[in-house]
Amino acid sequence: MHADPSGISNDRARVDAIEDDMVVLAAGPSRTPVRIPVSDVPEGTTVGTWLVLDVQLQPPMVLAIDEAMTAERRGA
Numbered sequence: 001m002h003a004d005p006s007g008i009s010n011d012r013a014r015v016d017a018i019e020d021d022m023v024v025l026a027a028g029p030s031r032t033p034v035r036i037p038v039s040d041v042p043e044g045t046t047v048g049t050w051l052v053l054d055v056q057l058q059p060p061m062v063l064a065i066d067e068a069m070t071a072e073r074r075g076a
Contacts, residue, residue, distance in 0.1 A: 012066060014073075015041075015049045025051065027060065034059055048074060 013025035013034065023041050025034045041051065041062050050069040053060040 011053050011055055012069065013051050013053055013060070015045060015047050015051065018045075018047060025060075027053065027055075036060075036062065 013027040015023055016026045016033070017024040018038065021038050022035045023038055023045065025036065026032070027034045036059050038045075042065050045051070045065060048070070050066040050073060052063045052066050054063055
């Protein structure tokens with residue numbers, strides 16, 4: 001899977017915002033906003049967290065937090 005320079009690929013998304021009971025993801029190379037319920041993301045998800053997605057489903061299903069990419073992008 002190839003990512004654009006932002007790091008966003010077809011099976012990864014960055015949490016851009018958490019608004020009320022919804023998480024707003026920047027998904028895919030075009031950074032398409034995707035809104036999913038907070039209850040559908042792993043505990044510990046915050047703005048800037050990178051998530052692994054199953055993009056075969058609509059909306060995409062969050063499978064896990066990508067701990068390595070999250071740490072790398074946050075400069076940890």
